[in-house]
Amino acid sequence: MVGKHTSQTVVAASTATGSSRIARFFKQLSKQKMLMLMSLPFLIWVLIFKYVPLYGWTIAFQKFRPARDLFNQEWVGLSNFKFLFQEEAFYRVLRNTLVMSSINLVLGFVTAIVLAILLNELRNILFKRTVQTISYLPHFISWVVAANIVQTALAPEGIINILLLKLNLIDQPVLWLGKGEYFWSILGATEVWKNVGWNTIIYLAAITTIDPAQYEAAEIDGASRFQRILHITLPGMKSVIVILLIMNLGHILESGFEPQYLLGNGMNVDYSENLDIFVLKYGMNMGNYGLATAAGMFKTVVSFIFLMAANNIAKRLGESRLY
Numbered sequence: 001m002v003g004k005h006t007s008q009t010v011v012a013a014s015t016a017t018g019s020s021r022i023a024r025f026f027k028q029l030s031k032q033k034m035l036m037l038m039s040l041p042f043l044i045w046v047l048i049f050k051y052v053p054l055y056g057w058t059i060a061f062q063k064f065r066p067a068r069d070l071f072n073q074e075w076v077g078l079s080n081f082k083f084l085f086q087e088e089a090f091y092r093v094l095r096n097t098l099v100m101s102s103i104n105l106v107l108g109f110v111t112a113i114v115l116a117i118l119l120n121e122l123r124n125i126l127f128k129r130t131v132q133t134i135s136y137l138p139h140f141i142s143w144v145v146a147a148n149i150v151q152t153a154l155a156p157e158g159i160i161n162i163l164l165l166k167l168n169l170i171d172q173p174v175l176w177l178g179k180g181e182y183f184w185s186i187l188g189a190t191e192v193w194k195n196v197g198w199n200t201i202i203y204l205a206a207i208t209t210i211d212p213a214q215y216e217a218a219e220i221d222g223a224s225r226f227q228r229i230l231h232i233t234l235p236g237m238k239s240v241i242v243i244l245l246i247m248n249l250g251h252i253l254e255s256g257f258e259p260q261y262l263l264g265n266g267m268n269v270d271y272s273e274n275l276d277i278f279v280l281k282y283g284m285n286m287g288n289y290g291l292a293t294a295a296g297m298f299k300t301v302v303s304f305i306f307l308m309a310a311n312n313i314a315k316r317l318g319e320s321r322l323y
Helices: 002-030 031-059 079-086 089-119 127-139 141-152 159-166 179-208 213-219 225-249 258-263 274-287 291-315
Strands: none
Touching: 002 274, 031 079, 031 274, 079 291, 089 127, 089 179, 089 225, 089 274, 127 179, 141 159, 141 179, 141 258, 179 225, 213 258, 225 291, 258 274, 274 291
């Protein structure tokens, strides 16, 4: 009887605690009416464009024919997934996607963080703003234009070959985009050139939140500039870096579409084709919508698993996390 009474007391206490938390939540919500109203259009947009289209995943289990109604199709179960995992090309594009995503992730993080720290250390405001502006500009160039610039620079008579010939580093012009083994490096360099300035914005914002008194105290104690960066700037950016890393791991299977599509060709296709191009080729060009949807569904599920795993690891290590 005592044990039963104790368990009932615990259940009642937990219920009361849950009710009080809910009450506090709605009380806090009522104090932020304007914030909720401002968030409402975004929530509606997410529901309409992100969640409502999920019913289209049913195509992955069908032999889809566009002329028919979505629910009046020939159902094939897991046949599309079986064919997908038996397709040799799928593993090739999966390899390309993972490699290109990893290159973009590492180079994107390292170059953006380094540039943000270097810009923060500049004392000449005019020079700092000039560098920021120049580094931001490529981000606003269309990928069509950017790809054309890269193709022109890497052409046999382009500036890259001319410089290498003048420096006697090569004996004859190299067809850079004609050799698949060069594609990943070219893509990584192109992504850095185009986006490094834009990616530094959030890191510069994180640096501005660091108390200047910490730098002053470190300088009085005799810390060098490098030591101040190592022990004050980087730890101050740590939470932002972890959050962005978690979010980027959630996009590990999204290596991009436009640069691969525009810079890719028949000579480097074994290295340039990724999952997005694979889905486009099978879905639009070959009319196999079920297989394309299965590939897209696979990409979404794996990305979700990566996101949850990275968040849980950060939680266990006591670092900043999404939730």
